[in-house]
Amino acid sequence: MLTTQLSDARPAPLSLATPSPSGAAWQRQAKLWSSLKEVCDLLRIPAKLGTDDFQFQHMQFKAGQRIHTIGQPFDMLYVVNSGFLKTVMIDELGNEQVLGFPMKGDMFGIDGIHRKQYATETVALSNCDVILIPFKVFAGLGRSHPELEASIYAVMSRELVREQAMVGTLGSLSAEARVARFLVFLSERFSEMGYSGTQFNLRMTRQEIGNYLGLTLETVSRTFSAFNTIGLISVDQRAIVVHDLQSLRTLRRLPPSRVRAKAEAKAKPAAAAA
Amino acid sequence: MLTTQLSDARPAPLSLATPSPSGAAWQRQAKLWSSLKEVCDLLRIPAKLGTDDFQFQHMQFKAGQRIHTIGQPFDMLYVVNSGFLKTVMIDELGNEQVLGFPMKGDMFGIDGIHRKQYATETVALSNCDVILIPFKVFAGLGRSHPELEASIYAVMSRELVREQAMVGTLGSLSAEARVARFLVFLSERFSEMGYSGTQFNLRMTRQEIGNYLGLTLETVSRTFSAFNTIGLISVDQRAIVVHDLQSLRTLRRLPPSRVRAKAEAKAKPAAAAA
DNA sequence: CGAGTACTTGATGGTAGTCAAAATCAGTGG
């Protein structure tokens, strides 16, 4: 109901041999292989430079394509090199639950290790470039590169902490605070990736945001509008401009509407001037 | 405000040598050491029997004691051998968020790997027996016991999947459905541990349950009462008897109160007969 | 037995969900 045209896409027969640029470009001038060092940098973990023995294959996905699906046998972890995705769980009644929006530097697919099949599915929200990490290789890195061992566990721990923070958000914050946090999160991620942290386009629908935050799409839309009228952000469809990141950071609950009327009166001329 | 008397407790000087029963019993006849095989069994992961080279120290905690605290330097993972605990996160305003109730066979402390300090704190809800796994030893097991490598990652993946399921629960279910799920979860865990799955005592307060489920303690109490009157369970303070596990499993939302009046009329004689 | 904590139950209000309709956007094919 949500998604338009989904299509599966499995990697071409995977050879772990050295890069073979002759191997028929899957898509024009996309980077096809990355070294271990490059993957570590992407994941923001320290890597001893020099000994580049492993090469990891890239794969391109178009918006709407699935990277992996629920129940599919697990054999691969993924690292986002570029693009935006969403990871969803589907419950017994077929309801989707968005669990995250992997972007550059994020690893996904970790949930598949437990039962040797993926518990979630991940879909590209834009054209994406994803690095494939065969799990056997990943696990073996701890043996072949002992200095990486701790970092490997750290990457998995990071995902756990992320989910824990999400539970905290869902369990205790108001709708407005959740949306505010979401914007702060996006702002920070975009900054880290070298883009503007104050001006960006959402890659996901209100529906997906709401689902992720445990809200309805209407509530998300209304909250964006409210933030807009009090001057915290400007929003036009998917285009966001963040005016007051600090207020978003500390926002717990919007003042009640009669009080808000004053704030609007103050905010409007300011917005008009800008 | 929630907790009564908390006290820190650090392990006695930790020696990784062979068990020394002469080393002055920390508490009378508690098991002080476990082999690698025993720990694997506890964690429900396959372990090649035989070569028992590692021994892991146990530690006893009394109800109310903290096993680890937020910000404390991370060096240890924990596996519950017996007893009940809670893991909580504390946000910038000092609000607690209960993240889980570790019990027999659960590993906790994993969140500490990421930043080399614990992101959560874990408190004993009852007297507990906990196995200490020094992280360095844990991580090294992948090297020394390659057949364990996948299982080690699987244990971490399992925790991630658990949190993901929690996000799904918080994000999409009604109060009644959350409480129902919680009871099903407890029932299943008690069964697995060899206790009755239909008759057990809660080890946590309504406050803690509510916090865990993103509800208030009053809502939890009311929901228990509602389940009681329609005959799904019997509840008396902390004592629970599950009468209809299947209904709890599939419950999404309680029927509106006028319909419920009929169900009560039907349920009451049955409850009186029992 | 008394003090403090935990639990139950009731009354009330606010937050966010639901239903609905209109406006805007994206993509398609004529």
Next chain:
DNA sequence: CCACTGATTTTGACTACCATCAAGTACTCG
């Protein structure tokens, strides 16, 4: 290029669920 279709977004009106406040009861433990 533009009309057309379907998806997305906005906004409004209404409602239900659950939080809040409050009071009373039942446990627990020193």
